[in-house]
Amino acid sequence: MRLVIARCTVDYDGRLQAHLPEAVRLLMVKADGCVAIHADGGAYKPLNWMNAPNRLVTDDDGWTVTSPKGETLRITIHEVLDDTAHDLGVDPGLRKDGVEAHLQELLARDVEVLGGGWKLVRREYPTDIGPVDLLCRDDDGAAVAVEVKRRGEIDGVEQLTRYLERLDRDGTLRPVRGVFAAQEIKPQARVLAESRGIACVTLDYDALRGIESDHLTLF
Amino acid sequence: MKFRCERDLLVEALSTAGRAVTGRGGALPVLSGVKIDASNDRLEVTGSDLDLTIRTSVGVNIAESGTAVLPSRLLSDIVRSLDQGAVDLEVTGDEAQISSGRSQFAVRTLPVDDFPHLDEPSGDQVSVAADELASGLKQVVLAASSDDARPILTGVLMTAEEGGLRLVATDSYRLAVRDLPEATVLGEGQKVLVPSRALGELIRVLGHAKEVNVRLGERDVTFFVEPEDGVSVELTTRLIEGEFPNYRQLIPASYPNEMRVGREQLLDAVRRVKLMAREATPLRLTQRDGSLELMAVTQDVGQAHEEVDAVYSGTDELTVAFNPDFLIAGIEAATGDEVVLQTLDALKPAVMRSTEGSDYLYLLMPVRVS
Numbered sequence: 001m002r003l004v005i006a007r008c009t010v011d012y013d014g015r016l017q018a019h020l021p022e023a024v025r026l027l028m029v030k031a032d033g034c035v036a037i038h039a040d041g042g043a044y045k046p047l048n049w050m051n052a053p054n055r056l057v058t059d060d061d062g063w064t065v066t067s068p069k070g071e072t073l074r075i076t077i078h079e080v081l082d083d084t085a086h087d088l089g090v091d092p093g094l095r096k097d098g099v100e101a102h103l104q105e106l107l108a109r110d111v112e113v114l115g116g117g118w119k120l121v122r123r124e125y126p127t128d129i130g131p132v133d134l135l136c137r138d139d140d141g142a143a144v145a146v147e148v149k150r151r152g153e154i155d156g157v158e159q160l161t162r163y164l165e166r167l168d169r170d171g172t173l174r175p176v177r178g179v180f181a182a183q184e185i186k187p188q189a190r191v192l193a194e195s196r197g198i199a200c201v202t203l204d205y206d207a208l209r210g211i212e213s214d215h216l217t218l219f
Numbered sequence: 220m221k222f223r224c225e226r227d228l229l230v231e232a233l234s235t236a237g238r239a240v241t242g243r244g245g246a247l248p249v250l251s252g253v254k255i256d257a258s259n260d261r262l263e264v265t266g267s268d269l270d271l272t273i274r275t276s277v278g279v280n281i282a283e284s285g286t287a288v289l290p291s292r293l294l295s296d297i298v299r300s301l302d303q304g305a306v307d308l309e310v311t312g313d314e315a316q317i318s319s320g321r322s323q324f325a326v327r328t329l330p331v332d333d334f335p336h337l338d339e340p341s342g343d344q345v346s347v348a349a350d351e352l353a354s355g356l357k358q359v360v361l362a363a364s365s366d367d368a369r370p371i372l373t374g375v376l377m378t379a380e381e382g383g384l385r386l387v388a389t390d391s392y393r394l395a396v397r398d399l400p401e402a403t404v405l406g407e408g409q410k411v412l413v414p415s416r417a418l419g420e421l422i423r424v425l426g427h428a429k430e431v432n433v434r435l436g437e438r439d440v441t442f443f444v445e446p447e448d449g450v451s452v453e454l455t456t457r458l459i460e461g462e463f464p465n466y467r468q469l470i471p472a473s474y475p476n477e478m479r480v481g482r483e484q485l486l487d488a489v490r491r492v493k494l495m496a497r498e499a500t501p502l503r504l505t506q507r508d509g510s511l512e513l514m515a516v517t518q519d520v521g522q523a524h525e526e527v528d529a530v531y532s533g534t535d536e537l538t539v540a541f542n543p544d545f546l547i548a549g550i551e552a553a554t555g556d557e558v559v560l561q562t563l564d565a566l567k568p569a570v571m572r573s574t575e576g577s578d579y580l581y582l583l584m585p586v587r588v589s
Contacts, residue, residue, distance in 0.1 A: 043518065043519045200367075200368075201368065202366065202368050214501075214586055214587040214588070215392065215499075215542065215584075215586055215587075216392075216566060216584040216585060216586065216587060217391040217392055217584060218389060218391055218392065218393070218394060218464075218469050218568060218582065218584055219391060219464055219469065
């Protein structure tokens with residue numbers, strides 16, 4: 001990743017023609033060949049960019065980036081303020097289910113969040129139709145199956161209902177009650193869960209992680 | 220059962236009772252219906268979700284006494300859709316005929332024997348001025364929590380205070396306290412926790428009444444509202460069991476900073492600036508001598524600034540950020556032309572008061588900003 005802070009003008013010629021007048025900007029050249037020009041604002045969105053594959057040629061006055069489609073980005077550099085390059089290595093990629101998995105891990109570590117005196121039997125407790133997220137014993141020793149979601153919707157309640165039906169066949173666990181735990185529970189899911197005797201628990205991800213919220217409370 | 224009733228009265232009786240029907244019949248499908256009792260030239264309509272029960276009563280011409288349970292929402296929609304005038308309702312077997320003019324509907328009834336038996340209200344009856352109770356409840360119910368995960372906070376604490384009634388609610392982010400010195404509802408030292416949902420419904424029916432009668436039982440409380448004409452309402456709710464937070468210790472004894480500002484002026488400015496406070500973004504209030512500056516910044520959207528005249532005494536300049544919705548609720552609840560905002564610092568609870576009287580207090584926690 002090469003990052004250059006420079007006073008520059010930019011001219012794009014391709015699907016349309018665009019011109020950026022002289023100003024200080026961040027020029028970003030990624031290892032895959034992407035080139036992006038950022039101002040100090042506009043969040044993640046560059047002022048102009050060329051997706052890979054590209055060919056970058058430098059000369060005394062600046063850079064010329066060309067794409068196989070014939071697009072040209074000419075960056076005329078008037079002054080270089082900073083020029084650094086870093087090898088970021090291979091990125092592990094975005095884990096979209098990261099929060100859900102982390103919620104399960106955090107709850108497993110501290111099941112007393114769900115009830116005083118609760119103990120964890122096992123994470124990913126197996127049933128013959130798939131594992132339930134957590135199997136716990138409450139303070140009376142009764143079995144409780146916990147399904148953990150980021151967003152609690154009707155599908156999740158149905159899934160937990162199926163697990164409860166399978167777990168209830170096990171004489172060592174019966175009767176098994178259910179807890180549907182999520183950061184946010186949709187009203188329809190809550191109604192369905194409660195009509196089936198499944199308790200709903202809204203999880204505070206920040207609190208589980210021990211992060212103090214900016215929204216201060218009175219007690 | 221057979222009776223005739225004016226459409227508007229019947230709509231009011233059905234819709235008010237129907238507000239206790241949540242639609243989540245789930246375990247007890249009959250609770251999706253309202254029970255209709257017709258006898259002695261009075262029609263009683265009862266809706267319940269077992270926690271909240273609303274019974275309405277209205278005088279009608281009854282041709283044949285009887286009892287039936289009908290789907291609440293459907294019946295209410297049918298009657299509301301009819302032209303103004305008399306509506307006839309007749310129940311034969313398991314079918315109800317609803318007719319008015321040239322419109323006719325046939326609706327299947329729900330099993331009346333399944334409808335739960337609801338105990339008659341108990342306890343001594345006391346009376347309170349309806350407008351006083353309504354104004355107090357409006358100022359307090361807004362601070363109760365709607366999160367069922369913490370049931371104690373979904374209630375309003377009603378407690379005897381110096382011969383009157385004190386109403387208290389908190390959702391942990393704010394606290395509202397209102398004293399009603401003239402309302403003698405509870406005995407000395409007595410306190411109860413009443414679900415805010417029920418009190419929200421009570422506010423709706425207090426509008427045209429002069430007086431509300433209250434009966435406090437061991438596990439429930441009943442409010443009777445009898446307007447001079449129209450539909451009488453009996454609202455019974457279960458009390459919440461548990462210990463309400465010690466709210467007195469949350470209220471700081473003194474505040475070094477105080478700002479006095481026009482209520483309407485502040486409310487309008489907060490509503491405008493709030494347009495740029497999206498996605499739980501707080502609204503920043505910078506207090507300084509002579510003015511109050513409001514600012515909201517939402518990344519990727521934009522920002523808003525507004526300055527209003529204010530009288531300020533205290534630290535040279537102090538910026539405190541609040542949830543804009545909570546701030547608006549507090550300003551709306553305060554009465555009078557001016558409000559006073561008292562602050563300690565950017566992270567401690569602030570108090571909003573009315574300049575007219577000291578019987579209302581709205582305590583609000585700030586939002587931490589960098």
